[in-house]
Amino acid sequence: MRISVGLQQSPEHERTINWTANTGDNMKIYLPQTRMPEAGLIFVALVLAAVMPAVSESQAGRDSGGTSGAAQRPDYETYGEAGATKMQKVAQGRQSVYSELADYLVRLFELSEKPGIGIDIGGGPGDLIVHLVKRTSQFYWINTDINTWCARPFAKNTLKENIAHRTGFVFADVCALPFRDNYADVVVSRGSYQFWPDLERGLSEILRVLNSGGLAFIGRGVAPTMPEAQVRKLAKAGRIGGPKYDPDTDAERFRNLMRKLGIQQFEVIRHKPEDPDLNYGVWLYMRKP
Numbered sequence: 001m002r003i004s005v006g007l008q009q010s011p012e013h014e015r016t017i018n019w020t021a022n023t024g025d026n027m028k029i030y031l032p033q034t035r036m037p038e039a040g041l042i043f044v045a046l047v048l049a050a051v052m053p054a055v056s057e058s059q060a061g062r063d064s065g066g067t068s069g070a071a072q073r074p075d076y077e078t079y080g081e082a083g084a085t086k087m088q089k090v091a092q093g094r095q096s097v098y099s100e101l102a103d104y105l106v107r108l109f110e111l112s113e114k115p116g117i118g119i120d121i122g123g124g125p126g127d128l129i130v131h132l133v134k135r136t137s138q139f140y141w142i143n144t145d146i147n148t149w150c151a152r153p154f155a156k157n158t159l160k161e162n163i164a165h166r167t168g169f170v171f172a173d174v175c176a177l178p179f180r181d182n183y184a185d186v187v188v189s190r191g192s193y194q195f196w197p198d199l200e201r202g203l204s205e206i207l208r209v210l211n212s213g214g215l216a217f218i219g220r221g222v223a224p225t226m227p228e229a230q231v232r233k234l235a236k237a238g239r240i241g242g243p244k245y246d247p248d249t250d251a252e253r254f255r256n257l258m259r260k261l262g263i264q265q266f267e268v269i270r271h272k273p274e275d276p277d278l279n280y281g282v283w284l285y286m287r288k289p
């Protein structure tokens with residue numbers, strides 16, 4: 001743990017303590033000017049004694065291999081009820097995207113009979129999970145999202161499908177996942193990474209919570225196996241696509257980050273269809289060593 005404490009003269013001729021713990025927090029304490037320097041130093045010691053335990057506890061959480069720190073309060077203006085409702089409506093119109101992706105993932109990861117824990121990051125109302133549960137008899141699936149309002153449509157969906165007992169919803173920011181190290185066997189994420197404030201941090205968090213040999217599939221778009229006619233129909237109806245982006249740029253970002261994070265077993269999937277106007281998106285498939 002790095003703590004630096006410095007005494008300075010502030011412009012108002014008051015003393016300032018710059019406190020920097022490894023969280024990057026910077027706390028300034030202004031001391032009234034006193035003719036007794038010792039009194040000032042005693043005050044400093046008292047302040048430090050008061051704040052030290054809090055810092056040590058958060059540090060202990062990190063050192064013990066627990067979760068990656070306290071969750072940040074989300075910006076509810078951005079991640080509110082309206083966003084969750086809109087997402088739910090959009091998702092309803094493209095169920096074939098989730099069912100095809102679930103088929104593809106269950107085959108790729110051989111999940112149909114295996115026991116384990118799977119997490120969807122930024123799963124929204126959880127349509128992908130609903131399709132995954134139906135194809136995996138022994139898996140428990142956790143839908144996570146930074147938008148707490150997604151919990152309601154997710155609960156409704158899972159109760160309707162009679163799979164609520166095999167699922168959970170957890171509020172989570174990908175950059176500070178509330179799971180212990182080596183918790184999950186599989187992590188999936190569709191259409192979310194482009195919103196993460198720090199892609200590297202998100203991927204490191206996913207690697208932290210995956211167990212050794214665990215698999216992740218993160219990206220946007222549709223499964224490479226989806227028939228072109230179906231993708232065309234969905235794109236024409238405006239049910240997939242959205243704002244234009246360059247999947248090759250994102251593919252390169254994924255490759256660079258895998259190298260930076262020291263992951264050797266990975267593949268970046270950029271399916272190129274016969275029809276060059278169709279965009280299948282980009283997927284990162286990785287295995288934790």
Ligand SMILES: C[S@@+](CC[C@H](N)C(=O)[O-])C[C@H]1O[C@@H](n2cnc3c(N)ncnc32)[C@H](O)[C@@H]1O
Pocket residue numbers: 079087091121122123124125127144145146147150172173174175189190191192195196197
């Ligand atoms: C376009 S939606 C995709 C939802 C779903 N995965 C799907 O494919 O239909 C993106 C989701 O990512 C979530 N999200 C955005 N930033 C996030 C973050 N930092 N951590 C976790 N989820 C996030 C949003 O709240 C939203 O539900």
